[in-house]
Amino acid sequence: MPADQQDPAARKRAAAASSADPSADGAGTGPGPTDAGLEAHLAVFQREFPEVDPQVETIVAALFRLHRRMSVAYDRQMAALGITNADWEVLRALVLAGEPCRLSPGELAKSLGLTPAAMTHRIDRMVGEELVTRTRDEQNRVRVIIELTAAGRDMWLRVVRDAAVFESALLQDLGDAERADLADGLRRMLARVEETQPDGTGRSDAPATGT
Numbered sequence: 001m002p003a004d005q006q007d008p009a010a011r012k013r014a015a016a017a018s019s020a021d022p023s024a025d026g027a028g029t030g031p032g033p034t035d036a037g038l039e040a041h042l043a044v045f046q047r048e049f050p051e052v053d054p055q056v057e058t059i060v061a062a063l064f065r066l067h068r069r070m071s072v073a074y075d076r077q078m079a080a081l082g083i084t085n086a087d088w089e090v091l092r093a094l095v096l097a098g099e100p101c102r103l104s105p106g107e108l109a110k111s112l113g114l115t116p117a118a119m120t121h122r123i124d125r126m127v128g129e130e131l132v133t134r135t136r137d138e139q140n141r142v143r144v145i146i147e148l149t150a151a152g153r154d155m156w157l158r159v160v161r162d163a164a165v166f167e168s169a170l171l172q173d174l175g176d177a178e179r180a181d182l183a184d185g186l187r188r189m190l191a192r193v194e195e196t197q198p199d200g201t202g203r204s205d206a207p208a209t210g211t
Contacts, residue, residue: 038062070170077162083155086122087131091156094132094148101148108146131155 041061045052078088093111094101103111109119123146126132131152137143148156171179 037065073166074163077166078159081155081158081162083131083159087126087129088156088159090122090126090146091131091148091152091159094146094152095156101153102145105144105146126152 038058038061042054042057045057046054075085078085089112090108093108094103097103105116105119105123108114108123109116112119114122123132123134127134130149133147133149135145135147137145174182
């Protein structure tokens with residue numbers, strides 16, 4: 001849709017992607033003056049979209065930046081351990097399934113919103129890395145079973161532990177009451193968006209990048 005035909009919400013998001021954010025166009029990826037960046041962002045929106053509530057925009061912009069920076073941090077931690085986010089999603093799905101941590105490729109594909117072909121490619125790689133095994137169900141030889149290995153569980157635990165250290169540091173400036181308020185507010189926001197905005201696969205419970 002041409003820019004001049006976009007509705008206000010679309011124009012708002014387009015402006016958010018291109019203005020007041022040095023890293024949006026690759027100009028910088030390291031830590032920057034976050035407060036100054038947010039203030040510049042808000043100044044643009046107050047000028048171009050005076051009808052937008054500055055408090056709402058502050059929250060949305062901060063969440064957007066926080067998500068992006070956290071995703072980069074998680075990717076770096078997993079890369080250091082020799083695992084990808086795609087592998088991590090499979091490990092987590094198997095752990096969440098409970099003992100004996102096994103699912104069929106179809107069940108994994110559905111839970112992760114992947115096509116069967118994409119799921120097969122991912123499993124092939126993880127079998128080669130000995131993070132999971134692929135066997136035939138003894139009760140139903142047509143059914144394939146993907147099961148977490150000891151190495152896969154160890155990798156999952158290492159990722160969780162590294163992430164926990166990062167997340168603890170991230171919240172170190174918030175007291176118990178502030179954390180409780182933040183958790184409550186985010187839970188309500190999440191419930192609202194999952195109810196009204198399912199993800200690209202039609203699911204309302206898309207897996208998160210972190211733990």
